[in-house]
Every structure is written in C-alpha cells, then in structure tokens.
Amino acid sequence: MKADPAVQRRLLDLAAVDAELARVTHRRRTLPEIAEIAEAEQQVRAKQDALVAVETTLTDLDRDVKRQETEIDQVRARGERDRKLMQSGSVGAKQLTELEHELATIQRRQGILEDDLLELMERREAMEADANFARVELDKATEKLEDAKRRRDAALADLESTETKRTAERSTMARGFPDDLLKVYDRQREQRGIGAAAFQSRRCGACRIELDSGAVSKLKEAAADEVVRCEECGAILVRIGEPRA
Template structure:
C-alpha cells in the first residue's frame, strides 16, 4: 500500500486522538470510585442489617416491658380489691386468713415483677443506645456511598466531555486519509490497540521493540510513500527524520 509521506505523518495525529479515547475508555472502566461504591454498598447493607437487628431487639423488649407493666397493674388491682375487702369488715375468719395470705403472695409477686421490670428497662436503655449508635453508623455509611457516587458522576461527566470532544475531532481528522489506509489503520488498532506510531531511533513507537538488522534494512529500502508495518505488532510505522534511517 502506498500513501504520501505527509499523509502518513498525519496518522500520528489520529493515533494521538485514539490514544486519548482509549485512555478515556480505560479510565471509565477502572474508576476507583467504582470499587469504593461497591464497598460502600456492602457497608450500607451491613449497617442496615445491624440496625434492623437492634431495632428488633428493642421492639421485643418494649413488648416485654409492656407485658410486665400490665401484669404489675393486674397484681396491684387484685391487691387493692383484697385490701378493700379486708377493710370492709364483711368477711369471715377463714376468708380473712385467705385474703391475708393472698395479699402476702401478691406483695411478693409485685416485688418480683418490679425487679424484673427494672432489669428490662435497664436492658432497654442499653439497647436504645445501641439503636442510636447503629443509626449514626448507617448515616455515615450512606454518606460515604453518596460521596463516592457524587465523585464517580463528576469523573464520568469529565470523561464524557473529553470523549465527545475527541470523537468530534476524530471525525474531522479521518477525512484526511484515503479509505484503504484508514481501513488498515483501524484494523490494526482494533486487534493490537495502536494503529500507527512513529519509528524513532530504529524502534517501533507502538510495541517499543527495536528493529533487527533485516527489518531495518527493509524499512530503509522502502520507498517514501510505501506504508510499512512493524513485524512484531503490525502497527504502521511512520517515518520521519527521527527514525534513524
């Protein structure tokens, strides 16, 4: 394939644009914020699970406290009824003995229930503190996730802006090349990553491998308008005064 040396040199401009587009694509795939978001999402789920666990425990304790308070109220009501019967003076001797025994039992029962209630309330207070701590931790995790997402979106916006500019620039640049040369360039770039590079000091600018004596002799003997490719990577080697020919 043949192409004017000036046209071949302009391939370097195209390669530079494509290199930046490749960097944009690579940067988009490897944004550190992507991993940050993945880890932050794991933390949010873990903190949410932790909060759900302590909230469930708190709910259980609240129900237990309510049940205990209800039972204490029932014991107190039974005690008040028995005392009123005693004070009324209308019961017989046997019933009086039974009431006194029941009151003593109710007093012990109430004391035990109140001790249990106090322990439950102390446990509830501790769990309430755990709930508050878990909510704070969840808020922190959610904020970290939001921050990472904001930074990712900002980085992506910058990349999209750069990509749009370079894509528009490429659309203008490619019009300078004959179709066969452009097709060769694009084919090599698709398979090897770099379509064209400067041959500098006997070294291919794409793969950075120095040409051996035979390959260098072949390039040196080629006509100026001959399109030559690297034997190692296939990239079009653009020859200039820096090529060492």
Template structure:
C-alpha cells in the same frame, strides 16, 4: 500500499486521539470511585442490617416491658381488691387468713415483677442507645455512598466531555486519509490496540521492540511513500528524521 509521507505522519495525530479515547474508555471502567461505591454499598448494607437487628431487639424489649407492666397492674388490682375485702369487715376468720396470705404472696410476686421490669427497662435504655448509634452509623454510611457517587458522576462527566471533544476531532481528521490507508489503520488498531506509531531510534513506537537487521534493511529500502508495518505487532510505522534509518 502507497501513501504520501505527510499523510502517513498525520496518522500519528490520529493515533494520539485514539489513544486518549481508549484511555477514556479504560478510565471509565476503572474509576477508583467505582470500587469506593461498591465498598460503600457493602458497608451500607451492613449498617442497615445492624440497625434492623437492634431495632428488632428494642421492639422485643418494649413488648416485654408492656407485658410486664400489664402483669404488675393485674397483681396490683388483685391486691386492691383483697385489701378492700379486708377493710370491709364482711369476711369470716378463715377467709381473712386466706386473704392475708394471698396479699403476702401477691406482694412478693409484685416485687419480683417490678425487679424484672427494672432490669428490662435498663436493658431497653441500653438498646435505645444502640439504636441511636446504629442510626448515626447508617447516616454516615449513606453520606459516604452519596459522596462517592457524586465524585463518580463528576469524573464521568469530565470523561464524557473529553470523549466528545476527541471524537469530534477524530471525525474531522478522517477526511485527510485515503480509504485504504484508513482501513488498514483501523484493522490493525482493532486487533492490536495501536494502528500507527512513530519508528524512533530503530524501535517500533507501538510494541517498543527494536527492529532486527533484516527488518531494518527492508524499511530502509522501502520508498518514502511505502506504508511499512511492524513485523511484531503490525502497527504502521511512520518514518521521520527520528527513525534512525
């Protein structure tokens, strides 16, 4: 294939643009913020689970406290009723003895219930502190996720700007190349990643492999307008004074 040497040299500019576009694509997939977001989402789920757990524990304790308070109120009501009967003076001696015995039993029962209630309330207070701590931790996790997402969006916006600018430059460049040369360049780039590179110091700029004697002899013998390709990677090797021929 033939192409004006000046046109071939302009392939280096196109290759530079394509390299930056490829870099943008790669960076978009490998932004460190993406890994941060994945980790932040994992942490957030853990904090949400932790909050759910302590809130469930608190709900269970609050129900237990209410049940205990209700039972204490029932015992107190029974005590008041029995005291009323005692103070009314309308019961017989045997019933009086039974009421006194029942009041003593109720007093012991109420004392035990009140001790249990005190323990429950202390546990509830501790779990309430756990809930507050879990909510603070959840807020921190949500902010960390939001921060990583903001930085990701900013980085993506920068990449989109670069991509748009380079894509426009590439579109302008395409008219400088004959269709066969451009087709070869695009075909090689699609398969190898680099369509054209500078032949510098007898080394292919795409694969960085130094040409052996036979390949170098072939390049030397090729006319300046002959399009030569690297035997290793297939990239179009653009010859300049730096090629070392």
C-alpha cells in the same frame, strides 16, 4: 500501499486521539470510585442489617415491657381488691386470714415483677443507645456512599466531555485520510490497540521492539510514500527521521 508522507505523519495525530479515547474507556472501567462505591454499598448493607437487628430486639423489649406492666397492673388491682375486702369488715376470721396470706403472696409477686420490669427497662435503655449508635453509623456509611457516587459521577462527566470532544475531532481527522489507508489503520488498531506509531532509532513506537538490521534496511530502501508496517506487531510505521542501520 502508498500514501503521501505528510498524510502518513498525520496518522500519528490520529493515533494520539485514539490513544486518549482508549484511556477514557479504560479509566471509565477502572475508576477508583467504582470499587469505593462497591465497598461502601457493602458497608451500608451491613449497617442496615445491624440496625434492623437492634430495632427488632428493641421491639421485642417494648413488647416485654408492656406485658410486664400489664401483669403488674393486674397484680396491683387484685391486691387492692383484697385490701378493700379486708377493710370492709364483711368477712369472717378464717376468710380474713386467707386474704392476709393471699395479699402477702401478691405483694411478693408484685415485687418480683417490678424488679423484672426494672431490669427490662435497663436493657431497653441500653438497646436504645445501641439503636441510636447504629443509626449514626448507618448515616455515616450512607453519606460516604453518596460522596463516592458524586465523585464518580463528576469523573464520568469529565470523561464523557473528553470522549465527545475527541470523538468529534477524530471524525474530522479521519475524513482527511484515503479510505484504504484508514481501513488498514483501523483494522490494526482494533486487533492490537495501536494502528500507527513513529519509527525512531530502530524502534517501533507501538510494540517498543528494536528491529533487526534486516528490517531496518528494508525500511531505508522503501520509498518515502510507501506505507510500511512493523514486522513484529503490524502497526503502520511512520518514519519521522532517517532510520539507521
């Protein structure tokens, strides 16, 4: 295959654009923000689980407090009823004695219940503090996640802009090459990543391998308009200077 040396040199410009497009594709897949987001999402889920656990315990304590308060109210009401009955003077001595014993029992029971309620209230206060802490931690984790997403979106927007610009540039450049040369270039690029590279100082710019003397001699003997390729990687070699044996 033959192509004007100037046309072959323009392949290097096309290769540079393709290399930038490849870097855009690679960077899009490997943005550090992607891993940061995954970790932040895991942290948010963990903080959410922690908050749910604390709030569940807090709900249970609220239920226990309400039940305890109800029982205390019932005991107080019974004690108040017994006191009124004792003060009414309508009961006999035996019943009065029984009421005194019952009232003493009720008072002891009320004391135990109130102590238990106090303990529940203290536990609830501590759990409320834990819940507030868990909410703050969740807010921090959520903000960190949103910040990473904003930075990812900004980076992706920059990459999208670069890709759009370079894709349009490539489309314009590609129209300046013969179809057969462009097909060879594109096929090589799809297979090996680089379609064309400069040949300088016995070295292929694509695979970076230094060619042996035989390969260099063939390049020297090839006409300037002959399209030559690297024997190692297959890339089109653009001779931008005289190869030396």
